[in-house]
Amino acid sequence: MPTNVRSGFVAVAGKPNAGKSTLLNRLVGQKLAIISPKPQSTRNRVTGILTRHDAQIVLLDAPGLLDPRYALQEAMRRHALTAIRDADVVLHLIDATEPSPASLAEAAGLDHPPAAPVLVVLNKIDSVRDAQRVALAESFPDALLISATTGEGVESLLDRVTSLLPESPFLYDPEDISAQHLRFFASELVRETALEQLDDEVPYALACVIEEFREDRSPVYIRAVMFVERESQKRIVIGHRGARIRAIGTVARQKIEGLVGAPVYLDLWVKVLPNWRRDEGAVKRLGYGTTEEHGS
Ligand code: GDP
Ligand code: MG
Numbered sequence: 264m265p266t267n268v269r270s271g272f273v274a275v276a277g278k279p280n281a282g283k284s285t286l287l288n289r290l291v292g293q294k295l296a297i298i299s300p301k302p303q304s305t306r307n308r309v310t311g312i313l314t315r316h317d318a319q320i321v322l323l324d325a326p327g328l329l330d331p332r333y334a335l336q337e338a339m340r341r342h343a344l345t346a347i348r349d350a351d352v353v354l355h356l357i358d359a360t361e362p363s364p365a366s367l368a369e370a371a372g373l374d375h376p377p378a379a380p381v382l383v384v385l386n387k388i389d390s391v392r393d394a395q396r397v398a399l400a401e402s403f404p405d406a407l408l409i410s411a412t413t414g415e416g417v418e419s420l421l422d423r424v425t426s427l428l429p430e431s432p433f434l435y436d437p438e439d440i441s442a443q444h445l446r447f448f449a450s451e452l453v454r455e456t457a458l459e460q461l462d463d464e465v466p467y468a469l470a471c472v473i474e475e476f477r478e479d480r481s482p483v484y485i486r487a488v489m490f491v492e493r494e495s496q497k498r499i500v501i502g503h504r505g506a507r508i509r510a511i512g513t514v515a516r517q518k519i520e521g522l523v524g525a526p527v528y529l530d531l532w533v534k535v536l537p538n539w540r541r542d543e544g545a546v547k548r549l550g551y552g553t554t555e556e557h558g559s
Pocket of ligand 2 (some may be wrong): 285
C-alpha cells in the first residue's frame with residue numbers, strides 16, 4: 264500500500280432524480296444502485312467503494328431527502344441523514360437543469376449544516392446550454408460542474424474529494440467494490456425491472472425480498488418475493504395469464520446473471536402485505552428500516 268493514502272466516507276446527497284445513483288455507478292464502474300427516471304427509486308443506502316492509488320473513497324448513496332409522510336419515507340430520510348452524519352465529505356448533487364436549487368441544509372430541512380465539508384456539484388451539465396453554463400458558474404462560483412452520464416468533470420471531482428479526506432489506511436480490501444451482499448443487489452435488480460415494466464402507483468407499493476439465494480447450485484437458485492399492498496396491484500404484477508410476472512422474471516434474471524456471473528434460476532413470487540408502507544414493523548421486515556453499519 265502506498266504511504267500517505269487517504270480514505271473516508273463520502274455521502275452523495277441531493278433531491279430525488281438529481282443523478283446520485285448514476286454518479287455512484289460511474290464512480291465504482293459497475294451497476295450497484297438502481298437508476299430510474301421515476302423518483303424515489305433508491306430506498307437503501309448503498310455503499311460503493313472506489314480505490315485509487317492514493318485514496319479509497321467509500322460512497323454512501325443517500326435516498327432522497329423527503330418530507331416523511333409515512334413509515335417508509337421516514338426510514339428513507341433516516342438513511343439519508345445517517346449517511347450525511349457519518350461522512351467525511353458530503354457531495355450535494357444538484358440537477359443543473361432545475362431552476363433555483365436550495366442549499367443542502369434548506370433542501371434537507373437540517374437544523375445545522377453538516378459537520379463535514381459540503382461540495383456543491385452541479386450535475387447533468389451535458390443537457391445545459393452554454394449561456395446557462397456561464398450563468399450557473401456565476402451563481403455557484405465554488406460548484407463543480409459534472410455529467411454523471413458522460414463522465415465530464417468526474418476526475419476533477421474525485422481529486423477534490425480526495426484532497427478533503429483524512430489521511431488513513433484503506434478501510435476495505437482494494438478489490439472490493441461494495442460492502443453489501445449480492446442478495447441486496449439481486450433484490451434491487453428485481454425491483455428495478457418491475458419499475459421499468461409497471462407504470463403508475465404500483466412501483467411505489469412494491470418491495471422485493473430475496474428469501475433464498477443458493478450459490479451452491481447450478482443454476483444459482485434465487486427465490487424472490489415482490490410485496491405489494493393490494494390484491495389489485497398483485498393482479499397487475501401477475502398480468503394476463505402470468506405474462507407480466509414472467510416478463511419481469513426473464514429480464515431480472517438476465518440482469519442478476521450479469522451480477523453473479525453464472526446461470527440463475529429466478530423463482531419469482533408476488534404477495535400482498537396490506538399497506539406495508541404505513542406499517543413500521545413491515546418496513547423493517549422488508550429491510551428498509553435499519554441502517555447497516557460500515558464494514559462487514
Ligand atoms: P437519483 O434519484 O438521484 O439517484 O437519480 P438517478 O441516478 O436515478 O437519475 C435520475 C435520472 O436522471 C435518470 O433518468 C438518469 O439517467 C438521469 N441523469 C443522471 N445523471 C445525468 C446526467 O449527467 N445527464 C443527464 N442528461 N441525465 C442524467
Ligand atoms: Mg437513486
